[in-house]
Amino acid sequence: MSPSLLSRQRRDVARPVHRAFTARGVNRSTPREFNDGGVAPGSWGPPLRDAPGAAASERPDRGGPVSHGHSHPHSHGDARPHAHGEHDHEHAPAEPLSDEQRAVLDLGVADSDLPPAGLARRNILRTAGILGASAAGASVFGVGQAAAADGAERSRRAPRNGYLWLAGDHHIHTQYSSDAMYRVVDQVQHAHAYGLDWMVITDHGSVAHAKLGVEKVNPDIRAAREAFDNEMLVFQGLEWNIPAAEHGTVFVHPGANEVAVLREFENSFDGSVNGTGSSSPANEQQALLGLDFLATSITSGRIADAAFFANHPARKGIDSPHEIRGWRDRQPRIALGMEGAPGHQAAGIPKPYGPGSGRGYYDNSPSAASFPGYPLASYITYGGFDWMTSTVGGLWDSLLSEGKTWWITANSDSHTIYLDDAVRPPGADTSAYFAENGRYGDPVHGSAGGNVNNGDFWPGFYSRTHVGARKATYAAVLEGLRAGRMWVDHGRLLAGLEVRVRERGTRDPGHPLGSVVPVGKGKRLELVVAITKQTLPNWAQVVPHLAKVDVIRGAVTGPASDRDTFSAPGTRVVKSWDVSSSPTAVTLTHDLGAVDDGFYVRLRGSDGRRLAPGLGGASVDPAGPAADVIGDADPWNDLWFYTNPIWVLPR
Ligand SMILES: [Zn+2]
Ligand SMILES: [Zn+2]
Ligand SMILES: [Zn+2]
Numbered sequence: 001m002s003p004s005l006l007s008r009q010r011r012d013v014a015r016p017v018h019r020a021f022t023a024r025g026v027n028r029s030t031p032r033e034f035n036d037g038g039v040a041p042g043s044w045g046p047p048l049r050d051a052p053g054a055a056a057s058e059r060p061d062r063g064g065p066v067s068h069g070h071s072h073p074h075s076h077g078d079a080r081p082h083a084h085g086e087h088d089h090e091h092a093p094a095e096p097l098s099d100e101q102r103a104v105l106d107l108g109v110a111d112s113d114l115p116p117a118g119l120a121r122r123n124i125l126r127t128a129g130i131l132g133a134s135a136a137g138a139s140v141f142g143v144g145q146a147a148a149a150d151g152a153e154r155s156r157r158a159p160r161n162g163y164l165w166l167a168g169d170h171h172i173h174t175q176y177s178s179d180a181m182y183r184v185v186d187q188v189q190h191a192h193a194y195g196l197d198w199m200v201i202t203d204h205g206s207v208a209h210a211k212l213g214v215e216k217v218n219p220d221i222r223a224a225r226e227a228f229d230n231e232m233l234v235f236q237g238l239e240w241n242i243p244a245a246e247h248g249t250v251f252v253h254p255g256a257n258e259v260a261v262l263r264e265f266e267n268s269f270d271g272s273v274n275g276t277g278s279s280s281p282a283n284e285q286q287a288l289l290g291l292d293f294l295a296t297s298i299t300s301g302r303i304a305d306a307a308f309f310a311n312h313p314a315r316k317g318i319d320s321p322h323e324i325r326g327w328r329d330r331q332p333r334i335a336l337g338m339e340g341a342p343g344h345q346a347a348g349i350p351k352p353y354g355p356g357s358g359r360g361y362y363d364n365s366p367s368a369a370s371f372p373g374y375p376l377a378s379y380i381t382y383g384g385f386d387w388m389t390s391t392v393g394g395l396w397d398s399l400l401s402e403g404k405t406w407w408i409t410a411n412s413d414s415h416t417i418y419l420d421d422a423v424r425p426p427g428a429d430t431s432a433y434f435a436e437n438g439r440y441g442d443p444v445h446g447s448a449g450g451n452v453n454n455g456d457f458w459p460g461f462y463s464r465t466h467v468g469a470r471k472a473t474y475a476a477v478l479e480g481l482r483a484g485r486m487w488v489d490h491g492r493l494l495a496g497l498e499v500r501v502r503e504r505g506t507r508d509p510g511h512p513l514g515s516v517v518p519v520g521k522g523k524r525l526e527l528v529v530a531i532t533k534q535t536l537p538n539w540a541q542v543v544p545h546l547a548k549v550d551v552i553r554g555a556v557t558g559p560a561s562d563r564d565t566f567s568a569p570g571t572r573v574v575k576s577w578d579v580s581s582s583p584t585a586v587t588l589t590h591d592l593g594a595v596d597d598g599f600y601v602r603l604r605g606s607d608g609r610r611l612a613p614g615l616g617g618a619s620v621d622p623a624g625p626a627a628d629v630i631g632d633a634d635p636w637n638d639l640w641f642y643t644n645p646i647w648v649l650p651r
Contacts (some may be wrong), residue, residue: 014460058088138440158411159471162470163512165468166198167198170251171414176217176438177209180203181422181443182422188228198467200251201238207435209438210273212438214238218439235252236251237250239264239311242282242327243271245323246318253308253474255303263303271286280509289332291308310337314395315361315379317369318367319338321564325563328399336405342360342362342413343380345384345457349455350424358630359610381628382626383630384633390614392626396408397554398566400554402556402560403558407514409486410489412461413456413457417458420454422442423441427441463489468486484645487499490641493544493605494533494534495584498530501601513644513645515646516646522596524595525592525595527592527601528588529590531549531585531605548623549603550624551576552571554569575590597650599648605640607638
């Protein structure tokens, strides 16, 4: 067993389990359960709703507080939490203060060392006279003050079963990228309107960005955080040209040194800034040193946290399996995963209505820099997802079967928006202007009718990464990402999803996505999947319809002897449910059997419109995502969700 899994296993044992799970786990709409074997009825069931039939799951207008006008056991089926202006008292928990709350209240912590949201809260307390020079003692830790601070932070958020499921996007460009154009606030405003809770600004690493952009974008990010009352968590990051490899998202927890650390990182380790982009063992080493730098920046206290995800990993075939293993193994707390689906999902819309490329601009072929082992089939997407993720028994499964934590995400890679009218302003739209200023001028209205050659959607419009966070804070989002408590969807396929592994036939709260479940040999487990199907239209004005859900299972076989392995021959689809006629709230239960050897499970589901046997054959994946056709791939016609895995390891 890999050391990482064992340490995670220990952590998991110690993890407090989800108090609210059974205490409030009464579902009043009595969902039908789809069992593939006998199961005790009345299990914790699907996400709860305020009232039967209330389509409260997602509100396109996320305006003011929502009034419920009734008393209730307070849980929601929401994929996105909403406002609770009238009854915050119900959520004011007698919980110990978090480290972050203590920092806000502890005047020994300088203002400059607080994240922006924390500083905003401290200023509110100051204004209210709660926090004075002599008030840092125990008395201010009372519930009333803590509730005031929480109210200032974001009163609409209420955890369900221990977690808020916060939708986000870690891959977004602005006018500080030479191939993009929008202001930071444009991206934040759209992300907010389309339902995201967190986002990362990731302009391309480049000479101009390292010199100018990384610094100049920061006041824009800070202003955008404030403009939305810190409702939207906006991280600063960059799209790193990984030495010897593809692009990746690197981002940090906000703080006084966020710019300094990112600038030093970019100047020292970006492949295009310092000429280490080409594939060579020496440059591969540079990538690892970059991850080491981030780790050191945390341990030295310069920044509170940082993370790295590999972006569009199979696009050009240049992220070799041993490089991916290398990043992950070098700094497993920072190198967290990869895009399971690339952005640029509008790029496959056929001409003359769209760019007529591949989804994600996956329309490439091998080059001298590509890993020679990758097949031609790896250069396109399948149901909009990257080959590494969409192939059952493929590269991602080979990592999971080793016991390596490596998570998937889905993002917009927003640069220029499909059918948007805006253009760069004449005179401030040239490469010379960009080189001199580190940015383009603010966008202006262009020709009416919109640009059909733009291949991107706004953040939140199509791709979402849902993170189970204990609170709506920067630190909690990073913690959820690191824990792999994540699922992703396209086109708002699902309104809500909760996945647990628990002892079979019990009402045990079980273990969420990303967990390692330690269990005695012979104990019988089950996978419980609580789905809230979508009832509201997505941004294409269509109500997405979930047709099927698949369980994918693989054995944990331990470290691979060949670090360029990219297959897991034993992994396959072990169960499929047809949920096309199931109710909105549906709970699926799958018997995992008596535990003998270690294994993992992950889930996938689809609207069922484009299905085909997987690359491993019908015995492995009888009805997987079909290959996307370059030049003819309508992203709204082929929607999928994927979850991260849960491992089960015998003690
Ligand atoms: Zn770009
Ligand atoms: Zn990129
Ligand atoms: Zn990008």
